[in-house]
Amino acid sequence: MAYELYYWPEIPGRGEFVRLALEEGGAEYIDVARIPGGMARMMALLGSDTAVNRPPFAPPFLKDGPVVVAQTAAILMYLGPRLGLVPADEAGRLWTHQVCLTVADLVAETHDTHHPISADLYYADQKDEARRRARHFRTDRLPHFLGWFDTVLARNPAGPAHLSGDMLTTADLALFHVVSGLAYAFPRAMGRHLAAVPRVAALHAAVAARPRLQAYLASDRHLPFTEDGIFRHYPELDG
Amino acid sequence: MAYELYYWPEIPGRGEFVRLALEEGGAEYIDVARIPGGMARMMALLGSDTAVNRPPFAPPFLKDGPVVVAQTAAILMYLGPRLGLVPADEAGRLWTHQVCLTVADLVAETHDTHHPISADLYYADQKDEARRRARHFRTDRLPHFLGWFDTVLARNPAGPAHLSGDMLTTADLALFHVVSGLAYAFPRAMGRHLAAVPRVAALHAAVAARPRLQAYLASDRHLPFTEDGIFRHYPELDG
Numbered sequence: 001m002a003y004e005l006y007y008w009p010e011i012p013g014r015g016e017f018v019r020l021a022l023e024e025g026g027a028e029y030i031d032v033a034r035i036p037g038g039m040a041r042m043m044a045l046l047g048s049d050t051a052v053n054r055p056p057f058a059p060p061f062l063k064d065g066p067v068v069v070a071q072t073a074a075i076l077m078y079l080g081p082r083l084g085l086v087p088a089d090e091a092g093r094l095w096t097h098q099v100c101l102t103v104a105d106l107v108a109e110t111h112d113t114h115h116p117i118s119a120d121l122y123y124a125d126q127k128d129e130a131r132r133r134a135r136h137f138r139t140d141r142l143p144h145f146l147g148w149f150d151t152v153l154a155r156n157p158a159g160p161a162h163l164s165g166d167m168l169t170t171a172d173l174a175l176f177h178v179v180s181g182l183a184y185a186f187p188r189a190m191g192r193h194l195a196a197v198p199r200v201a202a203l204h205a206a207v208a209a210r211p212r213l214q215a216y217l218a219s220d221r222h223l224p225f226t227e228d229g230i231f232r233h234y235p236e237l238d239g
Numbered sequence: 240m241a242y243e244l245y246y247w248p249e250i251p252g253r254g255e256f257v258r259l260a261l262e263e264g265g266a267e268y269i270d271v272a273r274i275p276g277g278m279a280r281m282m283a284l285l286g287s288d289t290a291v292n293r294p295p296f297a298p299p300f301l302k303d304g305p306v307v308v309a310q311t312a313a314i315l316m317y318l319g320p321r322l323g324l325v326p327a328d329e330a331g332r333l334w335t336h337q338v339c340l341t342v343a344d345l346v347a348e349t350h351d352t353h354h355p356i357s358a359d360l361y362y363a364d365q366k367d368e369a370r371r372r373a374r375h376f377r378t379d380r381l382p383h384f385l386g387w388f389d390t391v392l393a394r395n396p397a398g399p400a401h402l403s404g405d406m407l408t409t410a411d412l413a414l415f416h417v418v419s420g421l422a423y424a425f426p427r428a429m430g431r432h433l434a435a436v437p438r439v440a441a442l443h444a445a446v447a448a449r450p451r452l453q454a455y456l457a458s459d460r461h462l463p464f465t466e467d468g469i470f471r472h473y474p475e476l477d478g
Contacts, residue, residue, distance in 0.1 A: 057384075098310050105296075108347060132357075133356050151294065155291070
């Protein structure tokens with residue numbers, strides 16, 4: 001049975017981390033909210049207004065037969081062994097999950113560069129605060145996160161090609177996507193920072209060159225970054 | 240061998256989620272950074288400046304012999320089965336972890352009410368932005384999160400005493416702590432909101448009454464909330 005991914009239909013967003021794992025893992029899946037009637041099906045499973053016993057707090061969530069899993073990093077943890085995208089040992093799986101959780105933290109901080117006051121307000125209503133937050137993000141947090149990923153790659157006993165063990169994992173795919181998003185949102189800052197983290201840049205290029213992902217990224221299953229998503233290019237926030 | 244918890248020594252912070260699990264689970268542990276020389280031991284394991292192969296990005300982290308686990312929710316996931324604080328079935332464990340991850344999201348949003356621009360700046364340097372963010376948090380996000388936890392309790396087929404199955408889990412302990420912290424930080428807002436989520440309030444009271452936790456909370460192993468931590472009582476942010 002095909003996996004069912006539920007996520008907002010118009011942005012790559014956090015759903016993209018799940019899509020990348022499903023695509024690279026060669027899984028059959030339905031991107032439910034993007035098919036006719038799918039949004040209604042998603043809303044019927046979501047939050048406090050449904051009869052689901054274990055309702056997701058927010059998209060993305062994955063349905064695998066009777067199992068419903070929410071929280072991006074937990075979905076990746078669920079899919080990892082099923083798609084051959086985590087090491088076999090418990091320590092390696094735990095480490096892969098930790099790296100995915102750290103990517104999730106970076107994603108949340110990236111989102112808040114353009115929405116530092118409230119996700120319920122427009123960007124235009126928090127532009128001054130966004131400019132201030134984005135400056136600290138570009139200067140402090142972004143290089144701090146990128147430096148950590150580069151250190152992890154440098155320290156990997158199996159070599160710097162992967163974040164966890166000697167194989168492609170959900171952590172590599174997650175880092176690929178967040179770097180793509182950051183390069184879209186902050187081209188000037190990332191141009192500078194990526195030069196200081198050559199292993200991160202190399203991993204990003206290697207993942208982008210994988211045949212299944214190349215096919216996916218060129219397809220209409222893949223959604224482009226826009227100024228409605230998590231990664232937004234507002235030139236006034238870059239620098 | 241005793242577990243080693245590594246966390247900043249002067250605040251309950253995210254370390255408290257781990258302490259509560261260790262205490263309720265009756266585990267032997269050392270709160271490393273609070274013993275002489277412990278801060279140096281913590282810094283030697285942390286981030287990009289060490290020789291550790293899988294360095295934690297940030298505290299808290301747990302050392303269990305050779306295993307080092309970071310990310311609060313991942314630590315709880317690691318400890319859960321070892322301390323008898325998760326259900327035995329895979330679906331129940333995954334659900335418990337999802338709830339813990341949602342608590343972690345709430346904690347991050349709570350932190351940003353007083354630090355909406357940068358954690359590297361003082362509160363005084365972002366007070367105006369904090370007031371604005373806190374207002375949206377109190378009005379929108381806080382009741383949204385609390386309502387979800389209450390729904391989860393209401394929908395639990397095993398009854399509303401627990402978030403996952405028919406037993407006390409790391410998810411219940413995590414909700415207990417975040418509710419304690421929020422009640423400290425936002426006494427007025429929480430007074431209002433808790434009345435609307437009676438199951439959450441009842442769970443909080445039931446966890447607080449557990450003998451091991453009562454002993455812990457009265458001991459000097461437990462640190463009080465202060466205005467240096469994640470949960471800060473600034474009256475101007477409450478309402």
